[in-house]
Amino acid sequence: MSAIATTSPAAPAPRAPAAHEPPANPEAAKRRRRRILWGVTLIWIIGFVVFGAAFGLKGHKNNKFEFIQPYHLETWAHIAGPIDFNKGVLYLLIAAALTVGLTVWVAYRMQRRPGRVQMIVEWMYDLSMRLSRDNIENPQMALRWFPVIFTLFVFILFTNLIGYIPLPINTGDTFKLFGAQIPAFQIYAADTNVALPLVLALGVFIAYNAVGLKAQGVRGYLKSLIPQGVGGKMLIFIFPLEVISHFLRLLSLTIRLWANLLAGHLLIDFMAGAMAVLLGLQLIGWLTLPIGVAIYLFEWVLIAGLQAFIFAILTAIYLGGATSRH
Amino acid sequence: MQPLAGIISAPIASSSNSWLITPNVGLTIWTLVVFAICLFILSKVAFPRIRKALDDRRLTISESIDAAQRTREEAERLLAEYRERLAEARQQAEQIVQRARQTAEAHAHEAQADVEARRQHLLEQTRREIEAETRRSIGQIRREVADLTVMATEKVTRRALTEEDQKRLVEDALAELDFETLTGGVR
Numbered sequence: 001m002s003a004i005a006t007t008s009p010a011a012p013a014p015r016a017p018a019a020h021e022p023p024a025n026p027e028a029a030k031r032r033r034r035r036i037l038w039g040v041t042l043i044w045i046i047g048f049v050v051f052g053a054a055f056g057l058k059g060h061k062n063n064k065f066e067f068i069q070p071y072h073l074e075t076w077a078h079i080a081g082p083i084d085f086n087k088g089v090l091y092l093l094i095a096a097a098l099t100v101g102l103t104v105w106v107a108y109r110m111q112r113r114p115g116r117v118q119m120i121v122e123w124m125y126d127l128s129m130r131l132s133r134d135n136i137e138n139p140q141m142a143l144r145w146f147p148v149i150f151t152l153f154v155f156i157l158f159t160n161l162i163g164y165i166p167l168p169i170n171t172g173d174t175f176k177l178f179g180a181q182i183p184a185f186q187i188y189a190a191d192t193n194v195a196l197p198l199v200l201a202l203g204v205f206i207a208y209n210a211v212g213l214k215a216q217g218v219r220g221y222l223k224s225l226i227p228q229g230v231g232g233k234m235l236i237f238i239f240p241l242e243v244i245s246h247f248l249r250l251l252s253l254t255i256r257l258w259a260n261l262l263a264g265h266l267l268i269d270f271m272a273g274a275m276a277v278l279l280g281l282q283l284i285g286w287l288t289l290p291i292g293v294a295i296y297l298f299e300w301v302l303i304a305g306l307q308a309f310i311f312a313i314l315t316a317i318y319l320g321g322a323t324s325r326h
Numbered sequence: 327m328q329p330l331a332g333i334i335s336a337p338i339a340s341s342s343n344s345w346l347i348t349p350n351v352g353l354t355i356w357t358l359v360v361f362a363i364c365l366f367i368l369s370k371v372a373f374p375r376i377r378k379a380l381d382d383r384r385l386t387i388s389e390s391i392d393a394a395q396r397t398r399e400e401a402e403r404l405l406a407e408y409r410e411r412l413a414e415a416r417q418q419a420e421q422i423v424q425r426a427r428q429t430a431e432a433h434a435h436e437a438q439a440d441v442e443a444r445r446q447h448l449l450e451q452t453r454r455e456i457e458a459e460t461r462r463s464i465g466q467i468r469r470e471v472a473d474l475t476v477m478a479t480e481k482v483t484r485r486a487l488t489e490e491d492q493k494r495l496v497e498d499a500l501a502e503l504d505f506e507t508l509t510g511g512v513r
Contacts, residue, residue: 084352096364100364104371107372190353195350195354
């Protein structure tokens, strides 16, 4: 008897489990995961052997290849003076469009029972509001500076997130497809250029100092820089140090964001093939590829959000610190 | 093989790559302008709407919580009242049952007494009727005994008896009969 014949037509069709439901059999899911892991490992080992057999173990160093070149901003279109249109600007505009587009889109469709997208925007709104209120004592001040903290957080977050999507934007290196010269694919983030973090950090630096000066006056603000209990001759050493530390905030804000993103991108590039090209050893590329994937996931899942959060919370802390008298 | 650090640092450190640590002036201006526009649009368009929606929701949730609290208090009050009434009803029911039981018992006693009285009355009546019937029967027997005695004597003696003889004969005959067993002492 065939399988179809044994199945009663009246029998209900088995219900497909929804995505959010836990698997019916955890053991089966575990086995499946293990099989996938073993499969990937096997493919990697086979690839390793194939690469080794096909290309050998002897490399030849490539002196022409500069793996940081894709991060150079090549002018795509000149606008005026020093203002060009390049991939940095493109990514900046995409991040800005996503920041504004998503927030405004949700703002115009606020539902009493929020969907997923609305929940994400509300979560970002709530987080920024908490950052602002928890760190700035004056509630009115907290409310006034909330938009800056939200915009910084979301803008940097989108800048970072889109920075891990490989797109054909490397105009310095092209490939042919059906006779057309296509820019090579690369991962790029606008904040891998120091200009973006510097401008944002400079804005924060100017803002919190201006707020401090306005709230406490020049004398009061300068006095607030001195830690409690420090006086007399110690001031000669401490005060300059405190002033320098304030300027270092500008540098640390800038370099933290810029270096994290640039280093992350370079590491991914390096592990995903750049090292193999540099050494002229294909096997190395296959060997380091899993590490590249791991770093890629780590950067996208953790670093992108974490750096945005750190920038936003430090902004709130600096603004709060500038207005409170210690 | 050149050390790894050398491979990485060489292209970055070379003077031709100083652009890496030099801010791009154009991008600086772009960033300033784009961020300012973002901040302006969001402040004017998005945040007031989101804030209003969240405040409305907060208010709705607060009202819902208050309403739920009020409903709960009302429910608790009703429950307490219901329990109180239930207890009262139980008490009343017990009282009713108790009273009914007492009434039933009283009725039962009364009925029993009534039945007893009626039984006694019927017994008395029956007894009286039996006595009357017995007397009537005895009278009839006496009469029949007298008649038979007279008739028998006349047949034996072949002459008519005088009234005085008849009276004497009947009395003698009746005197010999024992009516005690029939009447139980009643004459």
